[in-house]
Amino acid sequence: MDGLDIEIKEKTIHSVIGPNGAGKTTFFNCITGFYKPEAGEILLENHSLVGLMPDRIVRLGIARTYQNIRLFPDLTAIENVLVGMHAHLKSSYLGIILNTPFVKKEEQEAEAEANRLLKFVNLETKANMLSKHLPYGDQRRLEIARALATRPKLLCLDEPTAGMNSGETQAMCDFIQSLRDDLGITIMLIEHQMRVVMGISEIITVLDYGKKLAEGTPDEIKRNPKVIEAYLGQGSAAQAH
Amino acid sequence: MEQIRAIWRYGIKVGIIGGIVLILTALIGMIEVFTQRQIIADVVSMGHALYLAAGLFICYLAAERTTPAKPLWIISNSMFAGLTTAFFLVLLIILGRHVNLRLMFINASDLLLNNLLTFGVQGNDGLRLLLIAGMGVGLFTGLFYLLPKFLRTVILWSLAGSAFAGVLQELIRPILANNFPDVISEWLLTSDGLTLKGALSIFIFIALIVISWSIKGGGIRQGWQGLPKKQQSTWRTIGTIILLAVILIAPWRLGLFMSEVMTIVGLYVLLGLGLNIVVGYAGLLDLGYVAFFAIGAYVTALITSPEIMNLNWSFWSAIPFAIFFGILAGVLLGVPVLKMRGDYLAIATMGFGEIIRLLVLSDALRPFLGGSQGIGQIAKPQVLGFVFKGPQEIYYLIVAGCMLVIFVSWRLKDSRIGRAWKAMREDEDVAQAMGINLVSNKLLAFGTGAGFAALSGVIFGSKIGSIYPHSFNIMVSINIVCLIIFGGIGSIPGVIVGAAALIGLPELLREFAEYRFLVYGIALVVMMLIRPEGLWPEEAHKRELHEDKTNEATG
Structure with a gap:
C-alpha cells in the first residue's frame, strides 16, 4: 500500500473495492492491528491505532469478519458470541472459582445478550449447535453476530456475500443496511461484486495496486473512467462511453 | 472362475x-x-x-x-x-x-x-x-x-465381559472376599482364573443385562426425561451421595493392593486435570509437564525432610509453598514460549521438562537437591495425631485433592476465562481479534495447570517418602498426554476414565509390564480410528447430538 488516505465518516456504509491484489484485505489487516504499517497513521476518533495489538484495537471499537469465515469451529454458536463479549466482561479468576454473585449476574446478562444477538441474526434456534455444523449462510451471520458482540463503533466486513447466490446476497445486503439503521454502527465493506456495493454504500473507495484510484458516491464511481478501466481492463473504457 | x-x-x-x-x-x-x-x-x-x-x-x-x-x-x-x-x-x-x-x-x-x-x-x-x-x-x-445385529451385540458384550472378569480377577477377588459370602467367590473364582461355571454365569448375567437394557433402556431414558426438573435434581443428588459413599468406603472394602492402585490413579487424575487445562482447554501441547510435578515433590521434600535443609516443617505448610513455586515455574516457562505454536511448543516444553530432571540429577546441585540419591524422610501428613501413612489413608488426601481440582476445572470450564482458552485453542488470531489478551490468558493456563501438578507432586512425595530424579522422566508427561487423549480431550470425566484405563489397568496387570507401551500404542491407534473423540468426550458434542435428535423428532 502506498500513500493511501481514507476517511470514514460516522454512520456511513463505506465500501472499499478493487481488483484482486489491490490491497483491500491488507488495508483491513492494518486497521485491525494484524499488520503494522511501515509509515503513516491510523486514527480512530483521534486515537492512534498504529502499534496496538489486535485485542486492544477491538476494545477501542473496531471489529471485523473474515473473507473465508473464521469461526471457532468446535464451539457452539452461542459460545462463539460469548467469546466476542470477552473484552466487556469483568469476572476475575478467583471470582469465577468462588462463583460470586457478581460473576453469576454477569454470566446471566452475557447469556441474555448473546441470545438477543443470535435472535438478531436469526440463529436463536441453533444456539447450541457447533458452529462448524451450521450451513454456510448461518456461519456468515454468526460471524457478524460475534463481531457485534464486541460492541464495535466500526464494523469491517470482508466480502460478506462471497459464495452466495443472488437471493442470499440480497438478504445479506438488507441485513447490513439494518445493522447501520437499527444499531447505528459505521460499516466498512470490502466487496467484489459491483452490484452489492452500488446498492448499499454511501461512499466508495476504489483501490488499485495499493493506491487510491477514486473515491465518491456510487454514481460518481460508476462514471469514473479510471475505475472502469481498472475493473474491466483497457479498451472497455471506450466501449462504456 | x-x-x-x-x-x-x-x-x-x-x-x-x-x-x-x-x-x-x-x-x-x-x-x-x-x-x-x-x-x-x-x-x-x-x-x-x-x-x-x-x-x-x-x-x-x-x-x-x-x-x-x-x-x-x-x-x-x-x-x-x-x-x-x-x-x-x-x-x-x-x-x-x-x-x-x-x-x-x-x-x-x-x-x-x-x-x-x-x-x-x-x-x-x-x-x-x-x-x-x-x-x-x-x-x-x-x-x-x-446373526442378527442384536444377537451379535449381546454375544460380544457377554464374551468381552467374561474375558474382562477373568483378566481383572485381582480386582474382583478382594471385592468378593470382603463384601460377599464365600459361596459366591467359590462359585466364580479359583486361585488362578475363573471357574468354568463362573465364567458361564457371568456370560449369562451380562447377556441378560444387555437384553433387558435394549428392551427397557429406551423407556427408562424417556421416563427420565419426562420427570420434572426438580425430581431429576433430587435423584441426581441421591446418586451423588451414593457415589461419594462408595468412594469413601472403597479403600477399606477393596484392601491394600487396590487402595495402592487407586492412589496411583488418583495422582494421575490430578496431573491429568491440570494438563487438561493446558492442552484440552487452551490447546497448548505441553510435553514437559512432569517438571511441575517434580517441583511440587522437591519443594515438599526440601521443606519437610531433615535431610539437606533440615527445616522439618509439617506437610501442610509445604502445600502453599509447593503450589506457589509450581505456578511460578509455569508462568516462567510460559513467557519464553508465548509465541510458539504446535510442534515448536511441544519440543520447547519437552526440553524444559528434561532440564528440570537433569538439574535435580546434577552433581553440581547435589548439596541442595540430593542428586541421584534423591531426598528421603519426607514428612507424612498428620491431623491431630492421626498420621496418613498407608495407601488407605493417603487415598483420602488424594480424593480431597481431586475434588478440589475437579471443582476448579469445572468452574473455569464454562466461564469467561474458559471460553477465552477454548477460543485460543480453536484459532489464536481470531481470538485475539475478539479482544482476548493472548499473553495473560496463556500464562493463566500454564499457571493453573502447573499448580495442579505441583499439588499432585506434594502428595506423591509424601506418599512414597523419598524421591529420586528418575521418578520424573519424560514418560510421565507422555502418559498424561495419552490418558487425556484416550479419555476425551477437554473433558473432566474423560480424564478420570482415561487415568483408570491407562494407569489403573496396567497396575492390575503388573506381570505384563513389558508389553505396556506396545498395548498403549495399539490402544491409541485403535481409539483414533474408531472413536477419535475419546471414551468420554466433552459435553458440547453430546449436547449437540442430543439437539439433532430432538430436531429430527419435531421437524
Whole structure:
C-alpha cells in the first residue's frame, strides 16, 4: 500500500473495492492491528491505532469478519458470541472459582445478550449447535453476530456475500443496511461484486495496486473512467462511453 | 472362475495381514507370557484368549469386507482368512523346526512353537489341528457375522465381559472376599482364573443385562426425561451421595493392593486435570509437564525432610509453598514460549521438562537437591495425631485433592476465562481479534495447570517418602498426554476414565509390564480410528447430538 488516505465518516456504509491484489484485505489487516504499517497513521476518533495489538484495537471499537469465515469451529454458536463479549466482561479468576454473585449476574446478562444477538441474526434456534455444523449462510451471520458482540463503533466486513447466490446476497445486503439503521454502527465493506456495493454504500473507495484510484458516491464511481478501466481492463473504457 | 477368485481375494488378503500380525505377536513373546494367567482355570489362558481373539477379529474383518454380502461368500471368505492365517503360523512352526529362530527371536521357544500355538498337540498332528482350527474359527466367525445385529451385540458384550472378569480377577477377588459370602467367590473364582461355571454365569448375567437394557433402556431414558426438573435434581443428588459413599468406603472394602492402585490413579487424575487445562482447554501441547510435578515433590521434600535443609516443617505448610513455586515455574516457562505454536511448543516444553530432571540429577546441585540419591524422610501428613501413612489413608488426601481440582476445572470450564482458552485453542488470531489478551490468558493456563501438578507432586512425595530424579522422566508427561487423549480431550470425566484405563489397568496387570507401551500404542491407534473423540468426550458434542435428535423428532 502506498500513500493511501481514507476517511470514514460516522454512520456511513463505506465500501472499499478493487481488483484482486489491490490491497483491500491488507488495508483491513492494518486497521485491525494484524499488520503494522511501515509509515503513516491510523486514527480512530483521534486515537492512534498504529502499534496496538489486535485485542486492544477491538476494545477501542473496531471489529471485523473474515473473507473465508473464521469461526471457532468446535464451539457452539452461542459460545462463539460469548467469546466476542470477552473484552466487556469483568469476572476475575478467583471470582469465577468462588462463583460470586457478581460473576453469576454477569454470566446471566452475557447469556441474555448473546441470545438477543443470535435472535438478531436469526440463529436463536441453533444456539447450541457447533458452529462448524451450521450451513454456510448461518456461519456468515454468526460471524457478524460475534463481531457485534464486541460492541464495535466500526464494523469491517470482508466480502460478506462471497459464495452466495443472488437471493442470499440480497438478504445479506438488507441485513447490513439494518445493522447501520437499527444499531447505528459505521460499516466498512470490502466487496467484489459491483452490484452489492452500488446498492448499499454511501461512499466508495476504489483501490488499485495499493493506491487510491477514486473515491465518491456510487454514481460518481460508476462514471469514473479510471475505475472502469481498472475493473474491466483497457479498451472497455471506450466501449462504456 | 472370475467369481471364485473374487471370493478368495478378501479372505486371503486379510489372512495374510492377520498371519503376519499373529507371527509378530508370537515372536515378541506376548502369547507365551500371557499364558501364565488363566482366564478360565485350566481351560483358557490369557495367551490363548489373545490368540483366539486375534483370529476372530481377522475373520470378522474378512467377513465384513466381503462384497457382495451373500451368506455363502461371507462364510467362505471368513474361512479363507482363518485358513490363511493358520497357514502362516504353520510355516513359522516348520521354519522353527529347521532353523534356530532363537538366535534372532529370543522368545521363539520350543514350548511356544510346538505346544502353545498348536493347542498342546505336538508333531504334525498339531499342524493339522492348527489348520483345522483356523477354518473352524473362520466358520464360527462367518456364522456369527450372519446373526442378527442384536444377537451379535449381546454375544460380544457377554464374551468381552467374561474375558474382562477373568483378566481383572485381582480386582474382583478382594471385592468378593470382603463384601460377599464365600459361596459366591467359590462359585466364580479359583486361585488362578475363573471357574468354568463362573465364567458361564457371568456370560449369562451380562447377556441378560444387555437384553433387558435394549428392551427397557429406551423407556427408562424417556421416563427420565419426562420427570420434572426438580425430581431429576433430587435423584441426581441421591446418586451423588451414593457415589461419594462408595468412594469413601472403597479403600477399606477393596484392601491394600487396590487402595495402592487407586492412589496411583488418583495422582494421575490430578496431573491429568491440570494438563487438561493446558492442552484440552487452551490447546497448548505441553510435553514437559512432569517438571511441575517434580517441583511440587522437591519443594515438599526440601521443606519437610531433615535431610539437606533440615527445616522439618509439617506437610501442610509445604502445600502453599509447593503450589506457589509450581505456578511460578509455569508462568516462567510460559513467557519464553508465548509465541510458539504446535510442534515448536511441544519440543520447547519437552526440553524444559528434561532440564528440570537433569538439574535435580546434577552433581553440581547435589548439596541442595540430593542428586541421584534423591531426598528421603519426607514428612507424612498428620491431623491431630492421626498420621496418613498407608495407601488407605493417603487415598483420602488424594480424593480431597481431586475434588478440589475437579471443582476448579469445572468452574473455569464454562466461564469467561474458559471460553477465552477454548477460543485460543480453536484459532489464536481470531481470538485475539475478539479482544482476548493472548499473553495473560496463556500464562493463566500454564499457571493453573502447573499448580495442579505441583499439588499432585506434594502428595506423591509424601506418599512414597523419598524421591529420586528418575521418578520424573519424560514418560510421565507422555502418559498424561495419552490418558487425556484416550479419555476425551477437554473433558473432566474423560480424564478420570482415561487415568483408570491407562494407569489403573496396567497396575492390575503388573506381570505384563513389558508389553505396556506396545498395548498403549495399539490402544491409541485403535481409539483414533474408531472413536477419535475419546471414551468420554466433552459435553458440547453430546449436547449437540442430543439437539439433532430432538430436531429430527419435531421437524
